Amino acid sequence: MFMTGNEVIAWAALAADADFMYGYPITPQNEIMHYWSRLAPHFGRGFLQTEDELSAGFTMLGGVLVGKKCFTATAGPGNILMQEPVAMAEMMRLPGVWVIQQRGGPSTATVIYSQQELRLTTTGGNGEGLRIVYSTSSHQELFEYTLKAFNVAWKYRFPTFVLGDGYQAKMRETVTLFRPEKRGWEMIPAEPILRGPGVPCIERDPVHLRNTFNIEEELYETLMKHVEDYERLTPEVVEWEAKVRADDTLLLVAHGIVGRAAKDAAERLQRDGWPVGYFRPVTVRPFPGEALRKIAAANPELRLLVVESAYGQLLSIVKAELYGYANPLETLLRPGVGVTTEEIEETVRRLEKREG
Amino acid sequence: MSAEDLSVHRGILENLNMPVSWRKETKPHRFCPGCGHGIALKALGEAVDELGILDRVLYGCDIGCSLLSWDFFNFDSVQTHHGRTIPVIVGAKRARPDVIGIAYMGDGGGYAIGAQHLVSAAMRGDRITAILANNTLYAMTGGQMAPTTLPGQKTATTPYGREPQKSGAPLHGPELVAAIAPPGSYIARGSVGNYNQLKQYLKKALENQLTGSGFSFVEVLSACPTNWRTNAKETWEFLRGKMESHFKVGELRVPEQQTGGEEN
Ligand SMILES: Cc1ncc(C[n+]2csc(CCOP(=O)(O)OP(=O)(O)O)c2C)c(N)n1
Numbered sequence: 211m212f213m214t215g216n217e218v219i220a221w222a223a224l225a226a227d228a229d230f231m232y233g234y235p236i237t238p239q240n241e242i243m244h245y246w247s248r249l250a251p252h253f254g255r256g257f258l259q260t261e262d263e264l265s266a267g268f269t270m271l272g273g274v275l276v277g278k279k280c281f282t283a284t285a286g287p288g289n290i291l292m293q294e295p296v297a298m299a300e301m302m303r304l305p306g307v308w309v310i311q312q313r314g315g316p317s318t319a320t321v322i323y324s325q326q327e328l329r330l331t332t333t334g335g336n337g338e339g340l341r342i343v344y345s346t347s348s349h350q351e352l353f354e355y356t357l358k359a360f361n362v363a364w365k366y367r368f369p370t371f372v373l374g375d376g377y378q379a380k381m382r383e384t385v386t387l388f389r390p391e392k393r394g395w396e397m398i399p400a401e402p403i404l405r406g407p408g409v410p411c412i413e414r415d416p417v418h419l420r421n422t423f424n425i426e427e428e429l430y431e432t433l434m435k436h437v438e439d440y441e442r443l444t445p446e447v448v449e450w451e452a453k454v455r456a457d458d459t460l461l462l463v464a465h466g467i468v469g470r471a472a473k474d475a476a477e478r479l480q481r482d483g484w485p486v487g488y489f490r491p492v493t494v495r496p497f498p499g500e501a502l503r504k505i506a507a508a509n510p511e512l513r514l515l516v517v518e519s520a521y522g523q524l525l526s527i528v529k530a531e532l533y534g535y536a537n538p539l540e541t542l543l544r545p546g547v548g549v550t551t552e553e554i555e556e557t558v559r560r561l562e563k564r565e566g
Numbered sequence: 567m568s569a570e571d572l573s574v575h576r577g578i579l580e581n582l583n584m585p586v587s588w589r590k591e592t593k594p595h596r597f598c599p600g601c602g603h604g605i606a607l608k609a610l611g612e613a614v615d616e617l618g619i620l621d622r623v624l625y626g627c628d629i630g631c632s633l634l635s636w637d638f639f640n641f642d643s644v645q646t647h648h649g650r651t652i653p654v655i656v657g658a659k660r661a662r663p664d665v666i667g668i669a670y671m672g673d674g675g676g677y678a679i680g681a682q683h684l685v686s687a688a689m690r691g692d693r694i695t696a697i698l699a700n701n702t703l704y705a706m707t708g709g710q711m712a713p714t715t716l717p718g719q720k721t722a723t724t725p726y727g728r729e730p731q732k733s734g735a736p737l738h739g740p741e742l743v744a745a746i747a748p749p750g751s752y753i754a755r756g757s758v759g760n761y762n763q764l765k766q767y768l769k770k771a772l773e774n775q776l777t778g779s780g781f782s783f784v785e786v787l788s789a790c791p792t793n794w795r796t797n798a799k800e801t802w803e804f805l806r807g808k809m810e811s812h813f814k815v816g817e818l819r820v821p822e823q824q825t826g827g828e829e830n
Pocket residue numbers: 629630631632648671672673674675676699701703704705706707712
């Protein structure tokens with residue numbers, strides 16, 4: 211199939227047995243809603259266009275609470291408003307899938323190419339950023355990680371994100387759609403958290419969810435249980451893509467669509483005999499820090515070149531993850547603009563030449 | 567719930583003089599003495615009992631003193647964020663029309679920070695029951711001005727009295743909602759000063775959801791002696807005198823005939 215990224219996501223949600231989408235229009239995610247609202251009635255699924263993103267997020271949590279697989283999609287300033295429902299979901303351990311098609315900030319700025327929502331999507335909100343965020347780099351990944359996001363969200367009960375961008379949203383490319391069961395992927399069903407079976411008080415206790423705590427220690431204990439769960443799931447969930455050889459002297463580090471350009475650049479340069487590898491975190495939260503540290507530790511001389519369409523958002527994560535490591539760091543930071551394979555190649559050639 | 571189950575359960579609670587749907591383990595409740603929230607929720611509990619819908623209700627409460635009711639009832643409940651109770655209940659109702667969704671909030675939650683949700687749910691005719699306690703101020707945060715603060719009323723942020731020229735006149739919520747809600751909506755303003763009437767309004771608001779007729783909204787004139795800094799007599803006078811003369815109690819929209827059938 212040859213289609214846009216937004217269309218791919220609508221089909222993926224359908225294949226993941228999503229019951230309901232709640233959403234508010236914002237470019238570049240609009241077509242997810244368009245395709246979904248066209249498909250939904252034919253498959254017995256629901257759609258609600260809400261009054262804003264606060265409502266899209268909170269109505270979605272309402273649907274999740276009563277046992278439906280729900281999702282929403284947004285971008286930019288909508289992502290800011292989304293942080294409030296996400297904060298509630300984190301503390302109440304409510305699943306849900308958020309698709310973010312990043313755009314250049316603030317409102318209304320640009321809508322095609324940006325990675326400026328990395329920080330917001332991974333750790334926005336007044337909490338500890340207990341979410342799972344997949345940063346995709348192709349339409350095939352948009353499809354497969356959207357499917358996966360539904361499973362991971364309902365398995366671990368943390369908010370789960372598919373982090374794309376306007377370029378992936380609007381571009382057309384080839385993708386193979388499939389029914390998950392055909393590949394042996396088992397989709398985890400949603401269960402009601404509230405209003406499940408049984409008469410409260412007679413067949414079961416009523417369920418009362420809250421986000422109010424009487425004392426600091428009570429909040430601390432609840433939160434630390436979530437943190438423990440999050441740390442336990444981290445090794446099961448982290449994903450990355452890398453190719454580094456023992457004698458490489460430079461490692462390109464990039465995520466999402468820029469990660470794709472970096473991978474292309476590294477492969478081309480490798481073919482030409484340059485000692486260049488690449489590392490692309492697929493989960494940007496939790497971050498595959500362990501894997502990156504292993505690479506860094508294996509060669510303390512290995513220089514990292516962090517490339518992103520933002521001014522140091524991935525860079526600050528990489529720095530934190532490599533605290534205590536002596537590997538030199540270089541950057542190619544292009545906030546809100548596209549980064550091409552050629553630009554990365556050129557930067558690498560310049561850097562490597564300069565050093566010798 | 568079967569009639570038999572209900573009567574067994576009723577038997578257990580009968581002696582306590584509480585609605586069956588009240589959770590006795592969490593009583594006495596956490597509201598201040600003389601607070602209107604407890605009375606409004608008693609009326610709600612009795613309305614749920616009389617309709618026999620305890621096993622269908624999903625109750626959401628806001629941030630504000632209404633949050634103190636997060637474990638108040640014997641039905642499933644969720645305490646949401648400030649102003650966001652209506653969307654949570656709307657989302658649940660849209661996804662599961664069999665659920666009877668109740669959103670309970672204060673006037674700050676419903677008329678200020680969450681006003682867009684109230685207006686939009688009403689405009690869409692969402693089949694939920696929204697109940698808003700109007701105590702003329704923000705109680706939980708220490709008695710600041712609310713959209714409903716009366717002209718001249720002293721609050722923590724209008725220490726010399728509310729001046730309508732500067733901060734607007736009190737918002738008349740049910741009148742606002744009545745102006746935009748589609749046919750089939752039930753809209754009323756009751757008062758904790760008239761318990762039986764309030765209970766009837768709440769019951770009708772739930773029935774309106776049960777029949778799938780439309781959006782239901784009841785504003786409850788409530789009392790906050792703590793932030794009003796009033797004794798029992800003054801509280802009563804402020805509620806029944808000042809508030810009830812400014813905010814007219816009564817039904818604003820009653821669907822002509824509740825048609826029955828499926829909710830959606
Ligand atoms: C987003 C946000 N802003 C502000 C607050 C602080 N806050 C908590 S309760 C409240 C006001 C409550 O007033 P009201 O809704 O009238 O309910 P009442 O306490 O009077 O019953 C506010 C402003 C908050 N919790 N969240």
